[in-house]
Amino acid sequence: xxxxxxxxxxxxxxxxxxxxxxxxxxxxxxxxxxxxxxxxxxxxxxxxxxxxxxxxxxxxxxxxxxxxxxxxxxxxxxxxxxxxxxxxxxxxxxxxxxx
Numbered sequence: 001x002x003x004x005x006x007x008x009x010x011x012x013x014x015x016x017x018x019x020x021x022x023x024x025x026x027x028x029x030x031x032x033x034x035x036x037x038x039x040x041x042x043x044x045x046x047x048x049x050x051x052x053x054x055x056x057x058x059x060x061x062x063x064x065x066x067x068x069x070x071x072x073x074x075x076x077x078x079x080x081x082x083x084x085x086x087x088x089x090x091x092x093x094x095x096x097x098x099x
Contacts, residue, residue, distance in 0.1 A: 002095030003066030004059055005033070008052035013085040020085070023078035031069035033058040052089070063094040 011017050028035075037057040044051045060066040069075055070092060082088065 001063060001097055002059055002061065003063035004036075004057060004093050004095060005066055005070070006091045006093070007056045007058075008089045009054045009056065009082075010052045010087040011054065011085065012087065016085040017082065019081035020078055023081065024075065027072060027074035027078050028058060028069060030074060031065050031072070032061055033066075033069060034060075052087075059095075063092070066092045 035056065036059050038054065040054045042055050058066070060069065070090070
């Protein structure tokens with residue numbers, strides 16, 4: 001089954017966040033991530049959390065691969081640039097069985 005990352009991000013320092021953007025794509029690509037959606041134009045319909053400034057959806061070949069990518073040294077290195085300059089909620093979930 002496929003695996004998906006759904007990330008809501010509230011960027012607090014756009015300039016410093018560029019360091020994350022410089023490293024994260026290579027880390028994600030090394031695990032075969034495919035970006036399905038990314039943007040700052042979306043409608044938050046429900047929820048009690050602050051509205052993020054951007055949302056991103058990635059597809060992986062499997063749930064296990066999505067988890068491995070997040071926990072990889074390469075992604076954690078990129079993440080170290082993000083955590084001080086943006087608040088993020090990242091959800092990794094299993095896709096539905098293919099019929």
